[in-house]
Amino acid sequence: MGGAKARWHGGRGQGGRARTAPGRPPAPGRTVAGMETGLAGKRVLVTGATGGIGGELVAAFAAEGARVGVHHRSDPPRAQQLAARYDGVALAADLTVESEVDGLVAAAVESLGGLEILVANAGKYPTPAAPVWELDPARWRATIAANLDATFLLCRAFLRHVVTTGVGTIVLVGSTAARFGEADHADYAAAKAGLSGLALSLKNEIVRIAPAGRINVVAPGWTATDRNADRLGDPDFVRARTATMALDKLGRPADVAAAAVVLASDRLSGHVTGETVTVAGGMEGRLLR
Numbered sequence: 001m002g003g004a005k006a007r008w009h010g011g012r013g014q015g016g017r018a019r020t021a022p023g024r025p026p027a028p029g030r031t032v033a034g035m036e037t038g039l040a041g042k043r044v045l046v047t048g049a050t051g052g053i054g055g056e057l058v059a060a061f062a063a064e065g066a067r068v069g070v071h072h073r074s075d076p077p078r079a080q081q082l083a084a085r086y087d088g089v090a091l092a093a094d095l096t097v098e099s100e101v102d103g104l105v106a107a108a109v110e111s112l113g114g115l116e117i118l119v120a121n122a123g124k125y126p127t128p129a130a131p132v133w134e135l136d137p138a139r140w141r142a143t144i145a146a147n148l149d150a151t152f153l154l155c156r157a158f159l160r161h162v163v164t165t166g167v168g169t170i171v172l173v174g175s176t177a178a179r180f181g182e183a184d185h186a187d188y189a190a191a192k193a194g195l196s197g198l199a200l201s202l203k204n205e206i207v208r209i210a211p212a213g214r215i216n217v218v219a220p221g222w223t224a225t226d227r228n229a230d231r232l233g234d235p236d237f238v239r240a241r242t243a244t245m246a247l248d249k250l251g252r253p254a255d256v257a258a259a260a261v262v263l264a265s266d267r268l269s270g271h272v273t274g275e276t277v278t279v280a281g282g283m284e285g286r287l288l289r
């Protein structure tokens, strides 16, 4: 692990955190249904925090009183803004680069004073849409690298830290593409499906080093974020997506974040591991209306 690169932008204070730090929105009203999650004081690394779902993950964990490592790759201003708002620390890394991933976890541990929870949210939805017979191997490899290799590297770096503490919980962010497939995005579906095998294997490995250690997957369906805002402005596009769902609406980043908080909480999910929680309004692989 020598030579690991850390790119820590700093952030707010490094000492003990206050539940209502200056400039931080008060927790009530944002917590998961007002329940006590036991996450106060936990140190959480959220990857891809500058993305649409990532920002809500940061807000949701901070609202529970956790201290958050706000990871980004290419958006220091947004990461620093989130870190300042939620009393976290901004941390940069390209998750496809082994040394940067190792450096990210080391920097999170150092700047947060420890690390108990990993939320591996970063991912890449490839464009353009293309059937397999038109798929360039370079695109295939890039998609697998950004979604599957990166998650492997992250889990590995985190678990090497867990070896030293005996405590650790992981939440992976997958996709309904893993369950239903996704024509014209087979690379993405295959990468996300790989997360299931990773999680099912790690649930049996993590308990060797952390007796209460757990890993679960949150699998969002279509979720309204800036990334897909242009397409979600098209009623036909939205109708075609929601026609496979019991609930006639798209998900929100906050829906995904709430599920991640519940799974990360030992108090709420202490006997839940190796599971995939789908956050997709009851999506099926067929038209419902």
Ligand SMILES: NC(=O)c1ccc[n+]([C@@H]2O[C@H](COP(=O)([O-])OP(=O)(O)OC[C@H]3O[C@@H](n4cnc5c(N)ncnc54)[C@H](OP(=O)(O)O)[C@@H]3O)[C@@H](O)[C@H]2O)c1
Pocket (backbone or CB within 6 Å): 047, 048, 049, 050, 051, 052, 053, 054, 072, 073, 074, 075, 093, 094, 095, 096, 121, 122, 123, 124, 125, 146, 150, 173, 174, 175, 176, 219, 220, 221, 222, 223, 224, 225, 227, 228
């Ligand atoms: N939104 C949806 O409808 C939906 C549905 C199902 C699943 N998901 C999954 O939910 C997660 C979050 O999605 P989102 O909608 O919030 O996506 P997003 O807005 O595109 O954000 C993705 C984040 O991941 C980061 N990232 C990507 N590749 C990276 C790499 N190699 N190294 C470091 N960071 C990297 C991005 O950083 P850069 O900006 O620097 O690339 C960005 O911060 C993803 O895993 C996605 O696959 C989303």
